[in-house]
Amino acid sequence: MSEALLVSQLLLWVVVLALAAVVLALLRQIGVLHERIAPAGALVARNGPAVGEPAPRLALADWNGAPLELGAPDSAGVSTLLLFVSARCPVCATLLPTLDALVASERGRLRAVLASDGPRGEHERFVAEHGLAEPGRRYVLSAELGLAYRVASVPFGVLIDAGGRVRAQGLVNSREHLESLLEARDRGVASLQEHLARPDSRRVA
Amino acid sequence: MSRVPALALDPALRAALGLALAGVLFAAALPKLRRPREFARAVAGYELLPERAAPAVAAGLVAAELGLAGALVAALFGHAAGALPALGSAGLFALYAAAMAANLARGRGLADCGCSLGAPRPLSGALVARSAALALAALALALPPGARAWHPLDFATAAAGGLALFLLYAAGDTALANAARRARAAGAA
Numbered sequence: 001m002s003e004a005l006l007v008s009q010l011l012l013w014v015v016v017l018a019l020a021a022v023v024l025a026l027l028r029q030i031g032v033l034h035e036r037i038a039p040a041g042a043l044v045a046r047n048g049p050a051v052g053e054p055a056p057r058l059a060l061a062d063w064n065g066a067p068l069e070l071g072a073p074d075s076a077g078v079s080t081l082l083l084f085v086s087a088r089c090p091v092c093a094t095l096l097p098t099l100d101a102l103v104a105s106e107r108g109r110l111r112a113v114l115a116s117d118g119p120r121g122e123h124e125r126f127v128a129e130h131g132l133a134e135p136g137r138r139y140v141l142s143a144e145l146g147l148a149y150r151v152a153s154v155p156f157g158v159l160i161d162a163g164g165r166v167r168a169q170g171l172v173n174s175r176e177h178l179e180s181l182l183e184a185r186d187r188g189v190a191s192l193q194e195h196l197a198r199p200d201s202r203r204v205a
Numbered sequence: 206m207s208r209v210p211a212l213a214l215d216p217a218l219r220a221a222l223g224l225a226l227a228g229v230l231f232a233a234a235l236p237k238l239r240r241p242r243e244f245a246r247a248v249a250g251y252e253l254l255p256e257r258a259a260p261a262v263a264a265g266l267v268a269a270e271l272g273l274a275g276a277l278v279a280a281l282f283g284h285a286a287g288a289l290p291a292l293g294s295a296g297l298f299a300l301y302a303a304a305m306a307a308n309l310a311r312g313r314g315l316a317d318c319g320c321s322l323g324a325p326r327p328l329s330g331a332l333v334a335r336s337a338a339l340a341l342a343a344l345a346l347a348l349p350p351g352a353r354a355w356h357p358l359d360f361a362t363a364a365a366g367g368l369a370l371f372l373l374y375a376a377g378d379t380a381l382a383n384a385a386r387r388a389r390a391a392g393a394a
Binding site: 006009010013014016017020021023024027028030031034035 | 358361362365366368369372373375376379380382383386387
């Protein structure tokens, strides 16, 4: 019996130490997550066009040289999802198929425009890898565009409605974030955060 | 009149607690050794002594922490000076608690506590309570050891128990750091 107790006791110590170490590691990870989330909060107060304001009108040329107009009202009622990316941003790359799926699900009511800046040479490989020069894809390199929206961090998404107004914007890391831009447009709020902050009487879900 | 039982601490518990407190003091001293100037500035920030004395006092505090840590460990192996290391540690923790409480009473809650250099942590009631609890734990260590004979299993209890207590302390410290970081971010946004 005492041998069984001894074994049990020692095993308990091992388990307790392991648990204590796990708890410490978890708390450290929470700290790291706070660090990652906090800067996004600070970036919400930006100087770019505010939601509801007309989007800056810019006449640019895309990667293939075709003219691309942004910010102008669209007679066909098509909204534009403008996603700022960077060739060296892994999250941006993972968002591309998601973006395609989203555009497909909107059935013609949405077009996607990918934007970045820098010398063309830096983007050759990125464009080739993700087929950004193919028909149906719009990829534009424009420092002016990034400045117009005061983009500090990527991936950054802006939803411009068919009337040429900014309807939603924010940092996007996932499909949920991209969809939240469309949700925000549909619900008439600047962002899901604003929707959740509204008093219950105005919330649908 | 019935005899009042003498208060004593079981030897295995004593060993575990001694190791844990030594760990706490050592872990507290390490960052201060790596960033002496920052710690001196934090000490000056308490505004409890003339600014010129801050670097010397800071060095003294670090020396005290290290010395007490070493003494606590030595006491475990019987090279004790009685309850001195324990009482000294209790005194140090009580000093920290008093200094923090004094500044909180003055309304200087935003001063850096000097306990987590590199990521300044504002003073708070939680920090005072923590130092007070540590002082009480050190006082418990000053109690005489119980009369129970040492058993080989007690080595495991002392080592594992001490380490577990220290890990839990570190976890609590991380939780406090997270709370401070959240408060800072909320203030900035």
